[in-house]
Amino acid sequence: MRNTIRLIAFTTIFSIASWLVPSFGPPAAADPGIVLIGFSAAERELAIAAIDLFHQAGLPLPPLTIRRHHDPVDCQGFDGLHHKAGRQSVIDLCARGGEANVERIIIHELGHAWSFHYLSDEHRAAFKAVRGWSVWMDYNRAKWEDNGAEQAAEIIVWALSDHPVPVVKIGHHTCAELQAGYIALTGLKPLHGYTNLCDDKAAVQRS
16 A cells, blocks of 8 residues: 555656656656656656556565666667666666567566566476476576576566566467466466466467
8 A cells, every 4th residue: 555655646746847857867666665867757657557557566676776778788689688786676678669569678677676686486486397498597508598587587477467468488478387487476366467478379489
């Protein structure tokens, strides 16, 4: 309840301030302990909405900074990067391709922030048993999609998004498999988990 009140209060302040601040103005807090840097007004709204999805789902987020970049070099060629810095997290966002992709990558990277700070050993073991991955995060030992951390973040995108999203960057992406993975990961039912695009009949090749 407290988180909801804080988010509503910030959203009210932000809605007034967003038109006063240039598109790439000073850092703006999306939640106490969460700072957005370099976001356009529209992108900030996406980020605030993504953060609120985690509150609704009961998944806490650590204090973090999200930095918006427009050169893939700043994210080592990826759409986004997360790294843990003590009790905090830093996310570098380089996503292109429109608001839908920006939103997806924000939720994905926030999923990393949650899992690297709050995922219990018990739930991580359960997630491993359900998904069968052998490497949590080591791209020298496993492909991106075969890392447990990436599977976790993609499944969180599916479970929290308030509209249908395709989850085809990882294997075993039927609706039942995604739901089983999310429950093992969090001990909770998906917040949304739309079934429109997760079954194999709707899937496309990995990209």
